Structures are given as structure tokens and as C-alpha cells.
Amino acid sequence: MSHDQNVVMIGIDSADAVSVEGFLPQLPHLRGLAKGGGLRRLRSPAGVMSASVWPTFYTGTPPGEHGYYFPMQWEPESMRLRRASDDWLYREPFWYELSRKGLPVTAFDVQTAFPSRIARGVEITNWGAQSFCELHTNRPDLVKDLLARFGRHPMGPDVPARKTPRRLTAIRRDLLEGARRRGDVSLWLLRQTEWRLFITVFVEVHRAGHNLWPNGTSDGPLPCRGDLFDVYRAVDAEIGRILAELDLERTTVVVFSLHGMGANDAQMHFLPGLMDRLNATFLKTYLPGAPSSPTQRSLMRRLRERVPSEVQELVGRWTPDGIRDWVVSHAMGGGFDWSRTPGFALPTGGEGYIRCSLRGREGEGLLPAGGELHERYLEHLTRECRALRIVESGAALVRDVVFPSADFPGSHSRLLPDVSLRWSGEPPATEIHSAGLGTLRCEPDTGRGGNHWGGGFAIVAGARAGAIQAPADIMDFAALVPHLL
Secondary structure, three states, X not given: OOOOOEEEEEEEOOOOHHHHHXXXXXXXXXXXXXXXXXXXXXXXXXXXXXXXXXXXXXXXXXXXHXXXXXXXXXXOOOOEEEEOOOOOOOOOOOHHHXXXXXXXXXXXXXXXXXXXXXXOOEEEEOOOOOOOOOOEEOOHHHHHHHHHHHOOOOOOOOOOOOOOHHHHHHXXXXXXXXXXXXXXXXXXXXXXXXXXXXXXXXXXXXXXXXXXXXOOOOOOOOOOOOHHHHHHHHHHHHHHHHHHOOOOOOEEEEEEEOOEEEEOOOOHHHHXXXXXXXXXXXXXXXXXXXXXXXXXXXXXXXXXXXXXXXXXXXXXXXXXXXXXXHHHHHHHHXXXXXXXXOEEEOOOOOOEEEEEOEXXXXXXXXXXXXXXXXXXXXXXXXHHHHHOEEOXXXXXXXXXXXXXXXXXXXXXXXXXXXXXXXXXXXXXXOEEXXXXXXXXXXXXXXXXXXXXXXXXXXXXXXXXXXXXXXXXXXXXXXXXXXXXX
């Protein structure tokens, strides 16, 4: 490593700002960094499209420009779901330009990064990531040594299904071990590689937030105890080991999270059945000559609705990525009669994503884009979704209806969901009702106690922390880091 000014970025994926602030008295290394540099909340698109945050961060552009919102996305021309890949949605991270200018970079496990194309430096993707692609690097020789020394991350794929208490105990164990092992790898890369910019991302808090969120909690600080706190504390310990390796007079440290976690309020389990009802009532009212009952006829959907979630979780853990993708694609994107399907649900980590089938955009689109039927469909969808009530509590199901493809303009906004239902904050329900759509019953099926929300943050400490303005938006890092260097 040279003696120029350097930058070390430490991502804590889905570390919630409210939780971190509450945990700080028991997290000595994060507390020390925050005391020196302060903790600043970050704006992000996470409240609408949580999975869009990593490409937004590493490209410095909004979702309408990069077009990424979920690992499995709708390809309108072919009318199918497919995994985001480097031959379709590739976007270059901001550190590639730094590399071309001669600044060596080491980037380890940045989430949602595509297979490496960097020419100078070291880039390793998906050694132990929440989801996206196979392990890839521009330095196979180095990764061969890495795997021989440290193996792979123990946590494996994330399967959104209910877990047994025994399985949750195993998840906690694997995340604690994974955080320690990630710290080992990060320290090894700090010593083995040449760098002016070093990036490493701890993903363990993300997995813990989904699976180890304390029962019975909602908004506000969490207690400094329990399985989720243990994972935060393990990551804090590894950050301390990394800090001990650095010359902080020559190094600016940026610790960041692009979105947070809160108690799970996702109601997306209703969405396939809800779309069947919405489409049927719309066709009956506005296209009375069209065949009625535009129900999705997908064997995979029926299987996913009927197979116990514990079985789905077990199968998903041991099934190759390609087969899992095939199941999701056929369960959510198959079995439609496009001549009578004006809209359909998209895969999501919790949001209620809906796509309109638009003529001229979709290969077999039904609604003329921007025409009267298109506008009436959006009005119908918005009105009926806002009218839905949770039977158990009487509360509204949907807090707001937003329109990502319109709200995030850009060269790839046509790939984004047309509608995102923002849930009202109630716990996952089993029965909903409205006068227009009747009663729908569906059991929550993800097994998640926690889910995404927009509470990201940044701490800037070390050499140049006092000489810069801390980032306010997750897009700011792409300009901030070159300035620091």
C-alpha cells in the first residue's frame, strides 16, 4: 500500500439507522467512528424499491437510469422473467474510472455487482452475498488462494420461507461465523493487495434482519440483546479489527448502509390473487366483450401456494440457482393469457410490484400505452387497492400507491415496475376485504420477521472527515470518493 491518501469503505448491508443508534453504547468501534465523524441519515429509493439501492450507489445514478430493481426482472420484449445479468443490465461501478486513472482498487463482495470487468486492481463478487450471481473475480489466482485459506461463506442462499427454531439457530451460528470469516478475508486482502480505495461489505446483518428480527417489536429502538443484536456486535468486532490495520492519519473511513430494516409489514402474499380479482373486475367493467376470469394458470404458482414453506425452504437451500430461477419465473411470469391480462405481479422482496401489459412495450401487450384504457386501469387499480381492509384489524392494507416507472425517469425507466403498493405498516395478514373485490384469504409465506425500509446512514471518519461534507444521498458516494482521493 502507498503512503498517499486512501479510502476504506465498509458497507453493513441493511444495518438500520435507528437500530445502530440504539445499539451504539454496546458497539464500541462504530461508536468511536460516529463520535469522530457523526452518523448521517441517507436518502435513497429504498422506500419504493429496496433492491435498487446497490446499483444506485455504485453507479451514482437513479433507478430510472440503471433499470435494476430486483434479481429476477421482467424482460418486456420476451414477456418473461429473467435474472439480471451482465449481458442485459450491466452497469459499471464508479471505481472503474478510478482504476483507469491509475488508482489501485480492491473491492470485495459489493452487493448486486456484476461479474468483474476491472482491468487494474482486485474485484471479488459473491463470495458470500445476499443474492445475485456466481462467485467471480478478475484475479482467479488470488481467489484460489482465498478459498484454500478461508473456504466459502457458511450462510448459503436465502430462501424466503418459514423456518423451524432449529433452522433459525443454525442461521444465527452461520452468520456469526460468516462475519468472523469475512473479517479474516478483508484483513488478508488489505495486506495482500495494492489499493488506494478498499471496499468490503458485511452482508450478515441483512440476513439476520430478515430471519432473526425480535418477535413483537415494531418501530423504535431494539433491545441490546438477542440474536439480531449478536450479529451486529459480531460485525462491529470485525470493523474494529479492520480499523486496527489502518493508518487513520492517511486513511478516510466510510461506514455506510444503503437501507435499513424494520418489523416486517409486507403483504405481498396477497398480490397474485389480488391481481386475478383486479383484472377480472376491470375487464368486466371496461372490456365487457373480453373473456371473463383472467386467472393466471400456473402449475408452479399452485405448487408454491400448497407446498409447506418449511419444505420449500429445505428444497431451496439445496437447489441450484438456475432451477430456483426457473421456478420463480414460471410461478410468477407463466400461465397468463395475455389477451385478457392488463396487469400482473412481479417478484419482490416485500414491496407490491405490479406491471401493466402495455402494447408497444410488452411483446404481447394488451393496453395501449398512455391511452384511455391504460389510465382507467391505473385508476381502477389505485381505487380498489386503497379500499382494501385487513379483516382482523379493520386497518387499511395499502398506505400509498406509487408509480416507479414514472417517478424515476431515465434511459431504462421502462424496465421498472409501473406500480408499487406501499403497505400500511400492519403485520402480515391472513384475510382482506373490500366491497369491489370481495374477500381474499392467504397465509403469509416468507417467514421474515424483518424487512427492508429506507433507514440507511453513513459515518465518515479518519484523515479527511473534517474537510468534506458528509453524503446526504446514496448517489453522493460516486462523487465523494474520487474527491477524497
